[in-house]
Amino acid sequence: MDDPVLLTGAGGRVGQAILGGIGSEYDWRLLDREPLAEEDIPDGVSDDDVVIGDVTDEEAVREAVDGVGAVIHLAGDPRPTAPWDSVLRNNIDGAHTVFDAAADSGVERVAFASSNHAVGAYETDERTPDMYRADDEYQLNGSELPRPSNLYGVSKASGEIIGRFYHDEHGISVACVRIGNLTKGHPPKEYERGQAMWLSHRDCAHLFDRCLRAEYGYEIVFGISDNDRKYYSIDRAREVLGYEPQDNSAEFTFEGDPKDGV
Numbered sequence: 001m002d003d004p005v006l007l008t009g010a011g012g013r014v015g016q017a018i019l020g021g022i023g024s025e026y027d028w029r030l031l032d033r034e035p036l037a038e039e040d041i042p043d044g045v046s047d048d049d050v051v052i053g054d055v056t057d058e059e060a061v062r063e064a065v066d067g068v069g070a071v072i073h074l075a076g077d078p079r080p081t082a083p084w085d086s087v088l089r090n091n092i093d094g095a096h097t098v099f100d101a102a103a104d105s106g107v108e109r110v111a112f113a114s115s116n117h118a119v120g121a122y123e124t125d126e127r128t129p130d131m132y133r134a135d136d137e138y139q140l141n142g143s144e145l146p147r148p149s150n151l152y153g154v155s156k157a158s159g160e161i162i163g164r165f166y167h168d169e170h171g172i173s174v175a176c177v178r179i180g181n182l183t184k185g186h187p188p189k190e191y192e193r194g195q196a197m198w199l200s201h202r203d204c205a206h207l208f209d210r211c212l213r214a215e216y217g218y219e220i221v222f223g224i225s226d227n228d229r230k231y232y233s234i235d236r237a238r239e240v241l242g243y244e245p246q247d248n249s250a251e252f253t254f255e256g257d258p259k260d261g262v
């Protein structure tokens, strides 16, 4: 990818995990509605390439996508408890605004931060907590219909569908990454569900790097590390994107400490 890459939501947790891993490998344009701290901006990114703006502001987004070859769209309300007015504006309208501007500006590819909560309601009372455990084989692979666990999940499934439309209608390559649970340094502590869907910082950066480099049309993949117990398959991400995760929550205790000798 020789052209600049627009990263929305650059100041957040996922944005910083990506920039922490591959910040020196691309010409970035960074967008966030909050000012970015100096230490959150990779060396070499000029002030002109740091846009303080809202993803629902059509004019700001059109300016931000102008001249970029790819977009990683993260900005939005990440709270599983977020109310409808917030996810409607920040997540659904925001995704539409970004995809629409990308199409008009000839952007080749968009990687979209979807979520485990787009399919969270597969975790039924009958299946849980067994499905979080090593001796259970239940797995989702990304081809299943959305089954959101909350309104936030509805907004993420909507983003995936908006991406589908912009792929079919405008030919943009779209990768929807259903991110699991990103935590730095160790899996979520004392949380079985979170440990099965842990995404380490380095695997997160590598996965989005693959979204910027691989050839694909429209994809939905799961963004988790290579955890021993996973109820999300990462086969599709491996096959299509060349994702090769290095981390595994089984190398940590339930309390989140590295196991001896690992």
Ligand SMILES: NC(=O)C1=CN([C@@H]2O[C@H](COP(=O)(O)OP(=O)(O)OC[C@H]3O[C@@H](n4cnc5c(N)ncnc54)[C@H](O)[C@@H]3O)[C@@H](O)[C@H]2O)C=CC1
Pocket (backbone or CB within 6 Å): 008, 009, 010, 011, 012, 013, 014, 015, 031, 032, 033, 034, 053, 054, 055, 056, 073, 074, 075, 076, 077, 078, 079, 089, 090, 094, 113, 114, 115, 116, 178, 179, 180, 181, 182, 183
């Ligand atoms: N952190 C995680 O484990 C997961 C995150 N995700 C998704 O990844 C994306 C990023 O999440 P995080 O980094 O964890 O959240 P975060 O809250 O740490 O970062 C989000 C960033 O987006 C910005 N933002 C929010 N609304 C905006 C708007 N309307 N216009 C411009 N900027 C806006 C915020 O200022 C913030 O810097 C979200 O879309 C979230 O739904 C999905 C699954 C798991």
Ligand SMILES: O=C1O[C@H](COP(=O)(O)O)[C@@H](O)[C@H](O)[C@H]1O
Pocket (backbone or CB within 6 Å): 078, 079, 080, 114, 115, 116, 117, 179, 180, 181, 182, 193, 194
């Ligand atoms: O989509 C998201 O999912 C993760 C994991 O969900 P949780 O309900 O197990 O905490 C969440 O931490 C993150 O904030 C959210 O954006």
